[in-house]
Amino acid sequence: MLKILEIIALLKKHYPEAKTALNHANPLELLIAAILSAQCTDERVNIVTKNLFKKYKTPLDYLKVSLKELEENIHSTGFYHNKSKNIQGAMRVILDQFKGNVPDNMGELLLLPGVARKTANVVLGSAFKKAEGIVVDTHVSRISRRLGLTKNKNPLKIEKDLMKIIPKSKWIYFSLELISHGRKICKARNPLCKECFLNYLCPKII
DNA sequence: CTCCCGATAT
DNA sequence: ATATCAGGAG
Numbered sequence: 001m002l003k004i005l006e007i008i009a010l011l012k013k014h015y016p017e018a019k020t021a022l023n024h025a026n027p028l029e030l031l032i033a034a035i036l037s038a039q040c041t042d043e044r045v046n047i048v049t050k051n052l053f054k055k056y057k058t059p060l061d062y063l064k065v066s067l068k069e070l071e072e073n074i075h076s077t078g079f080y081h082n083k084s085k086n087i088q089g090a091m092r093v094i095l096d097q098f099k100g101n102v103p104d105n106m107g108e109l110l111l112l113p114g115v116a117r118k119t120a121n122v123v124l125g126s127a128f129k130k131a132e133g134i135v136v137d138t139h140v141s142r143i144s145r146r147l148g149l150t151k152n153k154n155p156l157k158i159e160k161d162l163m164k165i166i167p168k169s170k171w172i173y174f175s176l177e178l179i180s181h182g183r184k185i186c187k188a189r190n191p192l193c194k195e196c197f198l199n200y201l202c203p204k205i206i
Numbered sequence: 207c208t209c210c211c212g213a214t215a216t
Numbered sequence: 217a218t219a220t221c222a223g224g225a226g
Contacts, residue, residue, distance in 0.1 A: 038223040044213070078211040082224080116224055138222055155223085188221070189215080 003201055004165045007147065010197055011177035018176035020126040022046065027102040027127035029053055032062075034122045035086055035114040040077045048074050059091040059100055086114025106132040117159065125172040134162045135175035139182030146186065148203045 021042035024030040090112040109120035150161035
């Protein structure tokens with residue numbers, strides 16, 4: 001499909017330095033941030049992690065404190081009870097099975113509670129520069145459907161569809177650029193179609 | 207398919 | 217006051 005190559009080229013042109021909006025200094029910080037970003041904006045996650053990362057540096061730091069203390073520190077990201085348990089569970093696995101290191105492959109990342117393919121792909125792509133799949137978050141999902149790149153609604157099916165039509169070397173940046181585009185132009189509520197550089201090739205499937 | 211939850215746009 | 221945003225687990 002020629003259209004997809006055109007889309008890829010235009011995205012790269014307009015978002016030459018797209019990167020994850022999640023502030024982090026190392027793979028562990030990105031993993032925590034990515035777990036917190038479930039059903040929460042990256043902007044909100046950054047507010048919370050600013051203090052969180054000052055208090056907790058190692059997997060053990062997250063395990064030494066009570067669930068309640070952790071919950072208080074991440075409260076505003078929502079689903080804080082689940083997320084706190086998941087973070088402690090993930091730190092437990094990292095310590096017990098991975099010598100304290102964040103895994104750098106999909107199979108092992110998926111063993112961590114609170115980590116499914118979206119979160120794993122974020123960590124793989126932005127912490128390890130590896131692509132075993134494509135990040136399909138709400139932005140990638142919405143825009144892929146609007147552009148007619150998939151008709152599916154299930155994130156895994158969307159990911160498979162995208163993996164078929166996008167060259168593997170573009171997997172990481174394609175998501176990062178679509179997410180940037182989703183925030184600025186192709187927004188969920190009022191998409192700015194008149195300002196969109198993809199407008200002329202967009203069937204606008206909702 | 208349901209539950210988990212706060213923040214912000216309308 | 218309420219709709220909408222934003223993923224994972226059971």
